[in-house]
Amino acid sequence: MIEGKSPYAFIVGSQSSSLATEVAHLLGCEAVSVYKKIFDDGETRLRLPITVAGKEVIIFQTITEQPDAVVFETLRMVDAAKTLGARTITVVFPCYPYARQDRELQNGCDIPPKLIAKLLKTAGADRLVTVDIHAPRQIDDFPLPTYNISTEALFAEYLKQRTVETDEILLFAPDRGALLRVQSLAKTLGCDFGWCDKKRLTDGTLKFANFHGNACGKSVYILDDRIDTGGTLITVATRLKQAGARQIVGIVTHGITSPALLKRLKTAGLDEIIETDTREVIRDKNFVEVLSVAELLAKELKKLNEVHSLPW
Numbered sequence: 001m002i003e004g005k006s007p008y009a010f011i012v013g014s015q016s017s018s019l020a021t022e023v024a025h026l027l028g029c030e031a032v033s034v035y036k037k038i039f040d041d042g043e044t045r046l047r048l049p050i051t052v053a054g055k056e057v058i059i060f061q062t063i064t065e066q067p068d069a070v071v072f073e074t075l076r077m078v079d080a081a082k083t084l085g086a087r088t089i090t091v092v093f094p095c096y097p098y099a100r101q102d103r104e105l106q107n108g109c110d111i112p113p114k115l116i117a118k119l120l121k122t123a124g125a126d127r128l129v130t131v132d133i134h135a136p137r138q139i140d141d142f143p144l145p146t147y148n149i150s151t152e153a154l155f156a157e158y159l160k161q162r163t164v165e166t167d168e169i170l171l172f173a174p175d176r177g178a179l180l181r182v183q184s185l186a187k188t189l190g191c192d193f194g195w196c197d198k199k200r201l202t203d204g205t206l207k208f209a210n211f212h213g214n215a216c217g218k219s220v221y222i223l224d225d226r227i228d229t230g231g232t233l234i235t236v237a238t239r240l241k242q243a244g245a246r247q248i249v250g251i252v253t254h255g256i257t258s259p260a261l262l263k264r265l266k267t268a269g270l271d272e273i274i275e276t277d278t279r280e281v282i283r284d285k286n287f288v289e290v291l292s293v294a295e296l297l298a299k300e301l302k303k304l305n306e307v308h309s310l311p312w
């Protein structure tokens with residue numbers, strides 16, 4: 001057992017990441033991994049490796065793969081922390097699991113992001129913290145306080161530092177869902193923006209239409225909350241290149257997690273990807289720029305701790 005004077009007990013799930021270590025460091029505590037033993041039949045035994053009684057417990061879960069297993073692991077960690085007398089329990093999902101399925105996509109579909117929030121509350125979580133959740137409005141329906149941190153300032157600062165002339169830039173939304181974020185960032189940067197419509201057909205293929213904005217001769221920055229197969233980014237980039245874009249850069253919060261995807265993006269002619277470390281992302285210094293959300297997360301967690309420590 002590692003004991004300390006910090007108000008926090010910072011426990012990291014089994015898909016640990018350098019982000020967790022960095023956030024804990026900024027909070028002045030240590031990130032300690034949950035103890036996990038896997039039995040022959042696939043069942044697991046979990047144990048919280050530090051004292052949680054009376055502490056502000058942070059359960060930090062980076063989800064790079066196997067989201068179902070991670071969600072269940074999180075529920076068990078929360079339940080254990082509650083049973084052991086945690087003062088408060090904050091679950092941090094830098095990339096919220098299943099966030100894209102925030103509405104009934106087809107008749108009969110469930111809505112897993114809300115279910116996850118409900119189960120976490122039932123297990124004993126007091127609040128959730130996440131980053132750039134797909135469709136931010138969905139957290140209004142969650143049954144526990146949920147804080148969605150925006151990366152806009154992080155990207156804006158970075159782009160301002162490296163941009164000479166904003167009139168050479170076009171910020172682009174690859175679907176209506178990304179348009180609000182694009183408009184807001186374009187306003188901060190003082191540059192033009194464009195957008196298109198995206199429709200996912202029942203066979204899973206994507207259809208893009210109604211392109212707005214003048215890409216000719218511009219450095220086009222396509223902004224999206226996440227990248228999965230790369231289909232969205234690659235198709236839109238190809239269309240914008242055909243429209244005369246000089247350079248295409250993808251900006252995504254939840255970035256590239258597989259070498260195969262990295263290769264696909266390079267082959268498709270994208271010039272660069274700017275992403276964050278909300279998942280365990282693939283690094284490639286000639287093609288990928290990774291901005292850390294550690295400071296944003298630490299700041300939010302400190303703020304929450306201060307607010308909830310006030311005497312009533």
Ligand code: R5P
Nearest residue numbers: 225226227228229230231232
């Ligand atoms: C969905 O609407 C999201 O905002 C992203 O556009 C989507 O997840 C990207 O997925 P993919 O890389 O597979 O096109």
